[in-house]
């Protein structure tokens with residue numbers, strides 16, 4: 452029996468009719484605002500080359516670790532989903548077979564944000580009106596596959612249809628940024644910018660760290676045998692990224708630890724991590740580099756983002772067979788108050804610095820992050836991230852952070868995704884949840900309705916543009 456696919460117009464709004472009416476009115480004021488996506492992982496080659504996406508499975512399943520993580524947890528082999536193996540041993544190649552396995556297991560996503568995003572893509576992007584399951588799998592495959600072969604579903608056309616005003620990708624420090632150059636030199640005027648993510652030359656525990664640093668220095672024409680030359684190379688690459696439109700840097704560190712060492716200590720530490728870094732030296736070097744990056748942000752105006760405390764690739768067998776970013780990343784506890792103090796002592800009061808903090812440890816929203824951002828002029832709170840980019844995660848964030856941090860120390864929404872088609876759905880969930888939260892404040896007479904309209908617009912559009920200088 453086929454079931455209908457319906458996106459209810461009141462989804463995520465409060466059940467109480469009075470509050471729901473306020474939420475509807477607030478949402479009507481923000482739902483059509485353009486999307487500003489300041490941090491994410493879309494592939495710039497999509498917008499540079501504008502080639503059609505090849506098939507439903509390689510667009511929606513194979514690259515999406517949110518999707519195959521859940522299927523893997525229920526015993527579906529990653530090989531059967533076409534996830535490429537490290538050693539090149541064979542995995543499923545038939546996109547229709549991959550799609551059918553996904554369809555058969557679609558019920559596993561009930562109650563998850565993935566289900567909301569995917570249903571939105573199916574209904575709004577592809578016009579499907581029946582629910583995905585085993586019996587509708589072929590119908591879905593044919594509708595999506597046929598659509599992807601048309602010009603209206605090429606990357607640039609979708610970018611325009613999604614009303615994206617600006618989108619940032621994320622590149623490593625050795626990336627030549629050729630796709631960004633191609634986009635800028637094309638006659639297409641979509642705004643796609645990069646962001647500077649120097650982790651591979653900042654984290655001494657990166658495989659091949661010394662060779663990467665050598666290449667980093669060679670590209671910059673700097674002598675990176677000294678710490679001073681290494682910092683000069685960062686300044687070169689930051690300028691190169693700014694030329695490709697970057698307004699931000701991003702730092703994915705195991706912790707938020709920062710340090711502020713003397714020059715002599717930095718030179719000695721740098722020499723040690725280039726040969727063979729102990730755990731302690733690696734952590735101290737990353738810590739020192741966060742403070743250096745904050746100093747360079749003061750100089751060049753790039754906004755700094757810190758995404759700490761994830762245990763990457765927790766599942767060793769999956770890491771060995773399929774590599775990184777395969778759904779095995781698990782959050783760890785976060786600590787910011789002691790960790791950030793060296794950086795804040797040096798730069799925390801400088802009006803030229805913006806440091807946006809993210810966490811996967813919700814315990815620190817009210818205890819650490821909201822008090823820090825509610826005091827230091829340089830600090831802002833990033834939106835709920837990754838596992839908490841969900842209706843309940845967004846509600847908890849507003850509940851725990853607003854009273855101390857206010858709305859204006861937050862920076863709007865990040866979709867932080869490479870699932871391009873889901874970007875409007877993710878922003879829509881954030882807008883609905885913020886309107887639902889504001890409606891509650893209005894209904895309890897904690898905020899006048901006209902001010903709630905202003906806040907709703909700030910959360911959907913104004914704050915992100917201001918914080919990220921987009």
Ligand SMILES: [Zn+2]
Nearest residue numbers: 490491492867
């Ligand atoms: Zn990210």
